[in-house]
Structure formats: structure tokens, C-alpha cells
Amino acid sequence: MTPLAQLLPGQSGKVVSLNPERVVDQRLMALGLLPGMVVTVVRRAPLGDPVEFAFNGAEICLRQSEAADIWVDVAADCPIPRPPKP
């Protein structure tokens, strides 16, 4: 298991757990980020934070501190992390 915040741009993972006590996580669950959902890191903002994620048909930006308590499995069939394009 890896914290979602540690995934690199281009990497995907399957959500294992969230922290339901956190208001952010509650909002994300309402947006469909539930265990089993595949989430992809699209890119980081030019200054490194926040991070753009794609899941459940939408692009959602989160600060890294907010993605800290979300754990994912980086599945074998997920794309190999590629370095961000220059």
C-alpha cells in the first residue's frame, strides 16, 4: 500500500482505504473515491502542489496534505510511472 500523495504523475492505483473521519475524505467519497476505485495522478501544479487526480469521470485537484490519508495499491496493470514531460 502507498499513500496517494506519493504516486507520480501518470501512475494509477486502486483505492484501499480512506480516513472517513476527515471532512476532505468525506467529500472525496461523495465524489466517488471509494475503496476499489481506480485513481490516476494526472499532474502536479507548476509549483508542485496541489495535484490533479482523475477518478470517477472527473478531474479533481487536491493538496498533497489532503491526499495524505488515502492509501492505494499500485496495481501491476497500472501504467509504469513515467517522468513528467519537460
Place this chain on the structure above:
Amino acid sequence: MSAAPLPRIAVVGNPNTGKSTLFNALTGLRQRVGNYPGVTVARKSGTCDLGGGRLVELIDLPGLYSLAAVSPDERVVIDVLLGRIPGEAPPDLVLVVCDATNLLRNCFLAAQIAELGLPAVLAVNQADVARERGIEIDIPLLADRLGTAVALVSAWKGEGIADVRRTLLRGLDQRPVLRRSEWPEAIAAALAEVAAAARDATGRDIPPALAQRFLFDSAPTLAESAGWAAPAREPALRAARDRVRRAGLNPPAAEPLIHYARLRRDLEGVVRGTGRESRSAAVDRILLHRVLGPVCFAVFMLGLFWSVFALAKGPMEWILAGVDGLKALAAPSLEGMPMAQSLVTDGILGGVGAFLVFLPQIAFLFLLVGLLEDSGYMARAAFIMDRLFGWCGLNGKSFVPLLSGFACAIPGILSTRTIEDPKARLATAFAVPFMSCSARFPVYALMCAAFIGPQHGALWESVAMVGMHLVGLLFAVPIAFILTRVVLRVRPAPFVLELPRYQLPKVKDVLWRVWQSVWEFIQKAGTIIFALTIVVWALSYFPRDEALAERARAVAVAKGADSAAADAAAAAAQVENSWMGRMGKSIQPVFDPAGFDWKLTVGVLASFPAREVIVSTLGITYALGEETGADSESLYAAMREARWTEGPRAGTAIFTLPTVLALMVFFALCSQCGSTIVTLARETGGWKWAGISFATMTTLAWLAAVAVYQVGTALMS
């Protein structure tokens, strides 16, 4: 209009579903904008003819993802739907607007609405985009699965609007209720417990949907507003949540898990085609690129800003010319009635002019920001800028209001409405008036052209100009930090930002919003500013002493002045003798440490309703007549020759470099704008924060001006 109230239909949906475009298409221009009591959330409603003369009232509610209310906007939605707004019954029907390209997520809100038990119908919007991306939706099957009428519509293209009308009619006639999710026994029992405990504590019936919010949401806002106080609430909720946990479920997670599991089943076979990658992704590879992104951002923002000034310049000149024309027209007809003449030309027309002249900037800012917002770019701008603002309690969405503040604080403060987090919204609204608005420009221009330019050269003149524009920013950011971290003591609110699909903005919708905002501003702020201007006029007009004025005129004539100069000398004597002049003299000791004489003090006092008044006020007190502008050589000369007449500095020049800088810094920081104060009070829901803003800015301005003058004088001696 008939006396019987119209059936009321609430329009709800996720943000970026095209809900407002649909609302506009249904209601046309028959809209009213107001405010919900006690909160600064706009209440938009309009009438719609469903066909055959059946009129209904549509209420456009703020966009939201979930009924779990975090922001004031979201709380208003659940309050309206539950009929908890004073004087408003629950709506007769709910229209849930969904985005056809992301039906599953949009239906989560519909599933929560189902729990309310209100009659509801669906409009699946943006059908054109879905079709383009190869997504097909089986509408009859969806209607069957959800148990209600569903219309497929493209509000942007105006396709399917008639179908929405028919669906609304069916909704009103048949009152269909959305199918509810099935709750496990433990949750059903816990909900019954919560409802009973809340009913016992508050003495009111608790609808099941509200009991769900109490049980599932960790934020207690809705329970508090229902009057269920913590001492009774916490043990009851703990017991109910423990019951849910014993059944192996987690209360906050249970709701989305159950709704989504059911919706996945319901939507099976309804949506066909996964959808090709949208063009937005390709555009974002450039606009959010780590290098090109910020470059594009800077270009857009500079372009926006330049356009506002360029577009507004002409209309501002027309307004000024128009007001001057009216003055010239009115003055002769009031000849022989000096008081009425002064009241009309200086008071009424001057006040209206000072207020109207900034309307073009306000309108163009709203227009361009509105176009960028509807195109989907503003969310990207917030994504790019969040890091810069996040640390001080603001967020990425604070950038646009702050930037707008450099043209005019009013649209800046009004555009903080897009910030969901109430604390960040307040802090941003508080920081906006610090930005150096265009009304400060004449003051800087006057001081730079009269003193800094001639004495230190064009380079230092531009350094001073740029510096003055940065002073406000320098103060605003630490103040936002102090406000959010020390005064309000809040952790930064979650920043969950959706990047919507790019789309061509609908110009008609944006123009309509611009008109609504501008008209609201004219109505709400105009009257107060007008009254303030009349008060300042009266203070500087009364009491009249004609004998004194005649003596001043005689002295001027004896010195060889022509008749215009003699008139100006008489006017200056009247101002010196007026209440404003007397106030200036008695308050001057306060401004003495900043190097201001009584004439500058009068200028400062007279500028509190509108800061640009300083230039014409200085024109009057320096006996140059009223038609003095910031580019008037005679004013420069008079100011350069001004000397202290008494005290330790007697005989030395008033306008030394430290005085000039102190005056500019004072105007950069001081809260001298009636419109801003009124707008701030309206947007923060009361006079408290407007008062704090006024006190903070004015105190800071004084402290900074004194510091500049004292340090400057010490360095130069």
C-alpha cells in the same frame, strides 16, 4: 399576477452541469436576485411558463456535490429543500440537473435528494457533449430505474428545453418520488434513534434526510442550526454511530458506499460507451504545463487587466464629460442661488459622477472574469496559484478577486463568492481593498508629477509608482495570515477543486450576470455613497461667511490677482472657515507626525467617501478653483510653494520628499471608499467586518505614513 402563489420548483445539481444555463433558458429574463436571510448567498428565482399559461417559480440553488453541508452555499440548499428558510415552505418539486458525461457521480446527489421524499424529476444536460464523445444514454431505462420522469437536454444549444418543460409539468401533476436506496438494518435503526433523540431535544419533527445528515456528517453545522446543542447531541450520536460500527460499517463511509453500489446497479445498461478522451485533456497539456502553464496564465491575466483599463477608458471619459456637461447646463439656471448651485454641481452631480465613473471598470471586469470562468479556465488558474496563497489561509481562488482589486475593490469583493471556504472567502474579501485600485492612481500621479519626477527624474517616478502598487500587497498577505491563523484560528479548509471541461462561454448568460451585479451595486451601494457625498459637501460648504470671503477677495485683488484668482481665493477662505476646514485644523495635530498640514488634512478627511476627491479638494484649498486635475501645472506650483506658517517648521516647505511619500503611502493603505465599505458589509453579512476593515486599514495607513515621514526626515537631516 394572480394572488395565488405559484408552484415552486427548486433546481439543484453539481457544479459545472450547465444548471444556470438551463435555468436561464427556462426563465428568460424574468428573474429576481435577492439574498437568503442571514447568509450572503444570492437567491436567484424566476418565473417560467410550462405551457398553456401554467406559470411556476423556479429557484436556482447553488451548485453542490453532496448534501453534507460544508459551505454556506451548501447549507442554503438543504435548508431550502427541507423548508427551513424562514417564510418559505419546501419546494413543490425538485429538478435535479445531471451532466450526461458523468451520470454516475451526478446521480449521487439525486440519491441524496431521494431521501428527502420530495417529488423530483431529472434533467440530463449537456447531451450534445455526450453525443460528441460517443456516450449514449437510455433515457426511458434511466427513468424506469430511478422511478421518475427524465428529460435529455442541451441547455447550451437550446435543444430539449420543451422536453424539460413537459417533464416539469408531469412532475407537478404526478408528483413522482425518486427511488430510495435500501439501508441496512443497523443504519435504519440508528437513524430512527437519531431522529427520536433530536426530536426530544428540539421539540420538532426531524425528517429522515436530516437525521441522515446528523448521523453521517462529522461537521455539526446542520445539527447546530436545527437547535440540537452539543450536550444532548454528542452522547446520542455516539451511541447511534457505535451501533452502525458494531454492524461492521463506518458511519461517514456508509452513505456513499450504499448509494454508489445501488447507482452502479441502476445505471447498468443505461450508459453505453465509455467516452473518448475530451479535448480538455489536450488543452490542459499546454495550459497546465509546468513552464507554459504559468506563462499562459501571466499572459491571460495581463491581457485581462489591460483590456479592462483599455475598454473602460472611453466610457469613463464619457461619464466624466457627461457629468461636466450636466454641471455646465445646471449652473447658469441656478445663477443667483449660490447654495442651490453648489449643492447641485458639487454635491449631487459631483457625488453621482464619483460613483458612476468606476462602473465601466466594474462591468468590464465582471464581463471578462465571467467569460474566463464559464470557459473553465478559472479553476485552472486556482490550481496554478494555490501554492502561492495557501500558506496564508487564502487559496488559489483568492487570486482573481485580488487581481480585480487592482482595478476596483468592488468587483474583487463580489467575486469572492466563488470561494467555498467561508474563512478563506472572508480573508480574501478583507485583503482585496488593500490592492491599489485605480482611484488611488490620481493621487500617485499628482505627487509623482509634482515632486518626484521634477526633483529625482523619471526613473524614480516610475519606481515610486510601482512601489505604491506593491505596498498594499505587502500588507495584505500578512494580514490575511494573521486573520485566518490568529484571529479566526482555523485550519486551512479542504481544497477540493474540480477542473471542469473547457467550453465556449455563453455570452448572453455572462452579460446577464454582469448586468445583475452592476444593477445590484447601483441600487445597494449607490444610495449610501450618494448620501455620504452630500454630507461631505455640506460639511465643506457650511457655515458661509460672505464678509470673510469678500475680505479674501479684496486681499487677492490688492495683490494684483485677476477675477478668477480672486474668486478662487474667496472659495478657499470659505472652505477654511467651513466645518470641514475647522475639522481639518483641529484634527491636523493627529496628522502632524506624518507631515500633513491642515490643508492636506482637509483633503484626507474629504476623501473618506471616495479617495480620488483629494485632488479637487487640494485644488480648492490651494485656491486654484475646482477644475483642478492631477495634471495641473498651477497646482504643482502652488504645492511646491506651500510653507509651514507656524510651529518649529515655520517657513520650510510642507511638501518635502518624506511628506510626499507619507501621503502616497497613506492613500495606498487607507480605507477611503464608501462603496467598498458598503460592499464589504453586504458580502460579509454585517457591519462588523466592514468596521474592522475600516479601522485596520486607516490605522495602518496612519502608522505607515508617520513611519515614512519620521524615518525619511531623520535620514534627510
